[in-house]
Amino acid sequence: MTKARFKVVFAGPLVSFQDQGRFGHLRFGVSTSGPMDRFAHRAAHALVGNSNAGSAIEVSLGGLILECVAGEAMLTVAGGGFSVQCGATNTNGWTTQIIRRGEKLTLRAGEWGSWCYIAFAGQLTLDKWLGSTSTHSMSGFGAGKLTAGVEFEVQNSEVFNSRCGDTLCPNAARTTDKVRMIVGPQDQYFNLEAVKYFCSKPFELTDAFDRMGVRLSGPKLLLKDALSIPSEPIVRGSVQISGDGVPTVLLADHQTTGGYPKIATVLSVDVDRLAQMRSGDTFRFIPVSAEDAIAAVRKHYSTCEAILDDLAAPKATLAEKLQSLNLIDGIVSAID
Amino acid sequence: MNLPSFKPVADYGVLIEFGTRESDDLYKLVVTLDKTITSANILGVVETVPALVNLLVIFDPLVTTHTLVQSAVTALFPLKIPKNSKQTIHRVPVCYDMELSPDLIEVAKVKGLSVDAVIAAHLSATLRVSMYGFAPGFAYLSGLPEAIQVPRKPSAIRGVPTGRVMIAGPQCLITTVVMPTGWSIIGRSPVSIIQDDSDDPFLFRIGDTIIFERMHRNNLPIELQAK
Numbered sequence: 001m002t003k004a005r006f007k008v009v010f011a012g013p014l015v016s017f018q019d020q021g022r023f024g025h026l027r028f029g030v031s032t033s034g035p036m037d038r039f040a041h042r043a044a045h046a047l048v049g050n051s052n053a054g055s056a057i058e059v060s061l062g063g064l065i066l067e068c069v070a071g072e073a074m075l076t077v078a079g080g081g082f083s084v085q086c087g088a089t090n091t092n093g094w095t096t097q098i099i100r101r102g103e104k105l106t107l108r109a110g111e112w113g114s115w116c117y118i119a120f121a122g123q124l125t126l127d128k129w130l131g132s133t134s135t136h137s138m139s140g141f142g143a144g145k146l147t148a149g150v151e152f153e154v155q156n157s158e159v160f161n162s163r164c165g166d167t168l169c170p171n172a173a174r175t176t177d178k179v180r181m182i183v184g185p186q187d188q189y190f191n192l193e194a195v196k197y198f199c200s201k202p203f204e205l206t207d208a209f210d211r212m213g214v215r216l217s218g219p220k221l222l223l224k225d226a227l228s229i230p231s232e233p234i235v236r237g238s239v240q241i242s243g244d245g246v247p248t249v250l251l252a253d254h255q256t257t258g259g260y261p262k263i264a265t266v267l268s269v270d271v272d273r274l275a276q277m278r279s280g281d282t283f284r285f286i287p288v289s290a291e292d293a294i295a296a297v298r299k300h301y302s303t304c305e306a307i308l309d310d311l312a313a314p315k316a317t318l319a320e321k322l323q324s325l326n327l328i329d330g331i332v333s334a335i336d
Numbered sequence: 337m338n339l340p341s342f343k344p345v346a347d348y349g350v351l352i353e354f355g356t357r358e359s360d361d362l363y364k365l366v367v368t369l370d371k372t373i374t375s376a377n378i379l380g381v382v383e384t385v386p387a388l389v390n391l392l393v394i395f396d397p398l399v400t401t402h403t404l405v406q407s408a409v410t411a412l413f414p415l416k417i418p419k420n421s422k423q424t425i426h427r428v429p430v431c432y433d434m435e436l437s438p439d440l441i442e443v444a445k446v447k448g449l450s451v452d453a454v455i456a457a458h459l460s461a462t463l464r465v466s467m468y469g470f471a472p473g474f475a476y477l478s479g480l481p482e483a484i485q486v487p488r489k490p491s492a493i494r495g496v497p498t499g500r501v502m503i504a505g506p507q508c509l510i511t512t513v514v515m516p517t518g519w520s521i522i523g524r525s526p527v528s529i530i531q532d533d534s535d536d537p538f539l540f541r542i543g544d545t546i547i548f549e550r551m552h553r554n555n556l557p558i559e560l561q562a563k
Contacts, residue, residue: 026385026394028538029468029475131535139472139513185343185351230358231469231476233385233392237346257387257469257476265346268397290402293347297397 002157004071004120008150009104012062014211016135017126017143018117019055021252025130031254032236033134033142036115036211036275037079039304040173044078044119046312047096049163055126055133056119057146061109061278064118064146072100073157074121074164080113080276081169094167098159112175113276114209122157137211137253162314170307172300176273177283179266181239182293186229186261190241194221198239198263199287203247207279211253214275220245221263231259237266239285251275267293269300339413340365344402345392352409353390358478362389363466367543368415378408386542387467388478424544428510429551430458430501430523435563436553439520443486443503455550457484458522463508463546468538473512473530475540480506488518499560501525501548526557 018041021034035041035058045053057064059082074096077084081093087103092110099105107116126133126143133143144150187195203218221241234240238250240260249266252275264285266274277283288296343351352369354362370386373393380400385392395405432455434440444451463477480503488504493516496502500511502519509519512530531537540546553561 024383025472026383026392027468027542028473029470030472129533130537136472138515141472141513182344182346185345185353229356230388231467232387232390233351234469235345235349235392235394255470256385257467265349267347269347290344290347293344294397294401297347301398 002071002073002159004073004154004157005069006066006152007069008146008148009065009067010148011064011146012060014060014137015062015064015146016058016137017055017124017133018058018135019133020053022130022132022134026256029256030130031136031252031256033136033252035117036252037272039272040079041117042308043173043311044076044117046308047078047167048074048076048119048121049158049160049312049314050119050121055124055143056117059107059116059118061114063108066105068099068101068103070101072098072159073154074098074159076119077107077116079116081110082113082116083108083110091166094169096164098164114278115276120154120157121159123155125153125155160314167311172303172307175276175281176270178286179270179274179283180286180288180296181264181266182290183264183287187263189223189229189261190263191222191224195263197221199285202282202284204282205277205279209279211251213248213250213254216247216249221247223261229259229261231257234258235265237268237271238262239264239266249274267296269297339410342406347397348394350393350402350405351390352393355389358388364417365415366391368417372412372415373409376412378405381405424541426540426544426546427549428525428527428546430525430548431551431553431556432523433553436524437522440522443484443520443522446486447484449483454484454522457481459548459550461548465540465542465544465546467542471513471515473538474509475529477508477546478506480508486520489520492516492518496521499524499526524556524560526560
């Protein structure tokens with residue numbers, strides 16, 4: 001067991017500490033927050049050998065430079081395909097590395113993806129709010145954003161050379177151009193053409209994109225009348241349409257109630273894949289029934305659990321590593 | 337009593353709606369159903385989110401389904417609406433000092449009232465915590481008298497600090513986080529809706545009654561006294 005201390009040399013906007021989220025307080029205006037890509041967050045912890053997915057660092061496209069100022073630690077980077085420099089090692093995407101005193105870890109936006117995670121073997125000692133370290137971006141509640149000069153500690157860090165090296169990003173963690181949703185609950189306020197366009201035309205992510213939501217561009221989705229509806233609950237994945245017909249998909253730090261009509265809600269299994277896309281990427285919404293939504297989430301759960309089990313196993317030799325990668329792809333292609 | 341409508345929300349929610357226009361009667365139904373569902377301990381239900389005319393039930397899709405949740409909730413009808421339920425009343429002090437209440441004069445001007453009449457109307461209101469939203473601890477207090485109802489400003493003012501008492505339309509709220517807002521700031525309150533770091537730090541429950549009481553600037557905590 002070792003201890004390590006890190007100092008933030010540089011952090012782009014929206015780089016924050018996130019555990020799995022803050023649950024059960026929606027009625028008090030508290031969204032769950034937590035990782036924008038929940039699967040990648042768990043995968044990073046699994047790869048680094050943590051049995052629980054506790055706190056990790058969520059890195060935005062703005063990037064991050066950390067310096068190890070004391071001790072040594074093992075860490076995994078997983079999520080979008082970011083460029084990673086750890087000490088003298090340069091790589092891309094998913095990787096597990098050891099960092100020692102005096103070395104720097106630099107993450108920059110890479111080929112794809114908007115968010116990635118740094119999980120350390122061991123625990124980060126951080127402030128909690130309502131039992132969770134997850135940082136709510138608007139209020140700053142939780143462990144907080146990372147900014148230049150911030151220091152933090154990793155406790156009980158274990159370092160195993162056998163875990164180190166690159167891992168192929170599983171298909172389940174990549175983006176998709178088909179985003180499944182259930183139409184409603186306020187589709188009745190839109191004209192038929194708007195619902196038809198919503199279910200068939202491509203939409204593009206704009207750069208109005210943060211942890212609260214992402215605005216889309218596409219066909220205007222017009223309401224039947226310019227009416228105002230009483231404020232009502234919003235969830236992660238709600239697609240609300242503003243008065244001028246522009247959709248916004250609400251994300252991890254969403255407001256919990258609002259008065260814009262919602263034309264659809266994205267399935268939990270697809271909303272994080274959407275959040276990994278970038279401004280300029282396009283996709284289509286695919287309407288599904290409630291029954292199909294339940295089937296999709298159950299299938300996704302078993303697929304992801306199998307992948308996480310596999311990622312968690314120490315990879316002693318290169319041969320075993322290659323074999324496990326084949327297994328991951330096998331699972332994904334067999335089920336999807 | 338007619339059954340509400342049930343609508344699926346993503347793979348983990350059901351929106352239960354009693355109507356589309358805000359009213360006291362619908363609101364009582366929402367609050368009663370919220371309590372009834374919570375005490376019924378329905379398998380797989382993890383959370384409920386009451387709003388003005390509807391209620392969202394969030395469930396674990398690995399355990400249950402939209403259809404099963406709908407059947408379980410339907411079985412709870414007809415609801416027993418309590419006739420004289422015990423009300424929790426919060427008396428919330430507000431300081432209306434002109435220097436600390438930047439929009440008081442504008443509200444008075446728009447409504448054709450004196451500043452004192454605006455303050456008196458605000459103090460006369462019996463408000464209800466109708467829901468939380470927008471940000472942690474943001475309790476929407478409904479029931480502002482028509483005499484002081486004003487629309488939101490055309491554009492939001494950035495960086496409004498905590499402890500500000502604001503109004504827009506029939507609603508009032510006390511800020512809990514620094515935020516941009518188009519609401520009119522008519523006072524300051526030392527009451528913090530998010531109280532401490534406990535597991536249940538929220539001062540108001542949905543359905544609670546709020547009455548404002550006037551407070552002198554000198555009695556505000558020092559940090560709120562400053563302009």
